[in-house]
Amino acid sequence: MEQARLLKAIIETAIDGIITIDNRGRIESLNPAALRLFGYSLEEVEGRNISVLMPEPDRSGHDGYISRYQTTGEKRIIGKGREVKGLRKDGTTFPFRLAVSEVQYENRIIYTGFIHDLSREKEAEERLREYAAELEELVEERTKSLKKTVRALSEAKEEVSLSLEKEKELNQLKSRFVSMASHEFRTPLSSVQLSASLIDKYAEPYDNKNIRKHVSKIKNAVGNLTTILNDFLSLERLEAGRVEPTFTAFDLVKLAEEITEEMQMIAKQDQNIIYQHTGLQSMVLLDPNLLKNCMINLISNAIKYSGENTFIEFNTEINDQQCIVTIKDNGIGIPESDHKYLFQPFFRAHNTGNIPGTGLGLNIVQRYASLMKGDLYFESRIDTGTKFVLSFHK
Incomplete structure (x- = not known):
């Protein structure tokens, strides 16, 4: 009796939903967490087919699924499970991970489903995808702007090197570029790099390949831009005679x-x-x-x-x-x-x-x-x- 009371307490206080059905797909019990997830009271769903908690097309195919389960010997064990959708009483749906186990109980077979709500995880993944896309777009814009400036500087150098007069104009142009680069590019590049690193950190629990791929693209683009900027700044200091070694x-x-x-x-x-x-x-x-x-x-x-x-x-x-x-x-x-x-x-x-x-x-x-x-x-x-x-x- 003590073990039975302990088991009941565990089920009643579980964070995840737990649901049991008979071999004909009829609901026998839901714990409080499952009832909250679906928005029903136990009296409203007890004895009804489990498909009442499923949106289409899963609802129509569920009886066939049970039949295949029973005739082919396919077994679902508690584990990572599979991702499915649930239908609430108010008609809204939500994603959850479902793991099913078969239980022998009092000379009959019942099925126990363990339900882990994925709503928050999915919302967080969507926010991360949107943020990564915004950062990637920002980096692309900065890249185009900087490449345009670099091209303009290279073209200007070829033209002004024809004479001492034009060489002077080139030095003035380069000085303006260095000043602009220092103020206009370093700060946003540092912000983009920091944000990309934070996204990478926050996304670690979700192990999403697409997020990792786009964050890596952002970091590589920022690294390339930073290298370009540093090279031009170093060249400018050298040509201006502002680099003196300190032995x-x-x-x-x-x-x-x-x-x-x-x-x-x-x-x-x-x-x-x-x-x-x-x-x-x-x-x-x-x-x-x-x-x-x-x-x-x-x-x-x-x-x-x-x-x-x-x-x-x-x-x-x-x-x-x-x-x-x-x-x-x-x-x-x-x-x-x-x-x-x-x-x-x-x-x-x-x-x-x-x-x-x-x-x-x-x-x-x-x-x-x-x-x-x-x-x-x-x-x-x-x-x-x-x-x-x-x-x-x-």
Whole structure:
């Protein structure tokens, strides 16, 4: 008797609905949660066919379903169940997850249904889809606007470089662009990136592939725009002579390990960055910010131009004469005919296709290395890979 009272208390206080029917589909009992979900009292539905709680077409096909269940031996066990719709007394419908089990009770068979209301989950999923769509549209608008500005700047550069007078006009245009980019793009891009990350976090419980796909597209678009913006800002500062290296003693190995961890987070699937240091020393006298920018730029290129399931070798070496940084990939490589143009601003190799980029990164790396009295050289073969080496004399 004690167990019976405990079982009854559990059923009566359960959050999910519990319903039992006989082998002819007639309702025998509903717990309070189920009655609230469907809007009936027990007296109103007891003894009626279970189809009264179903909208079409499930209502018409339910008797056939029970028949198939009984004749074919198909068994529904308690578990994840299946998603169906319920019909309330007021005529409205709602989604729920239904799990059914067969119970042997007093020499007869009854069926127990466990009902988990999905209304809130569905509403939340719809809100997330709408929000993701709004953010994607916003990013597309910002992307078009920024690309239009970048194209205008590139076209302007070609025209004004014909004379010193036009060169002056170009510098003025670039200054206006930098000012505009700093204020008009950085803040909204940061907001979009933060919102996309929050959507990704809030959507984790629903495990929705479409939400993850669109959030990933938003993040990638924002990342590309941020890279473009940073490249143009760096180029402007270099050409304006506003970049002066600050030589500081720092631990190269510690910096390289931090960069490796940071870049591994944005690497492609099963793409691994392998870091190794050679030498007993780890301290160097260089500008840590400029060197970090160089290493991140070169590793980003290795990630971008290599495929999934590949290795990127990242090595540092300190000996008596030099400090050497090497980044090697086994990606698409650089056509030999493009080698001599590779460090020119806005130049991109002819085999990059639709891979995004500004053509400014390597020019910036070379100029940063030069400011630190260093050199940058590379080796590359098409479809084999590329190795970039930064070297600094002590």
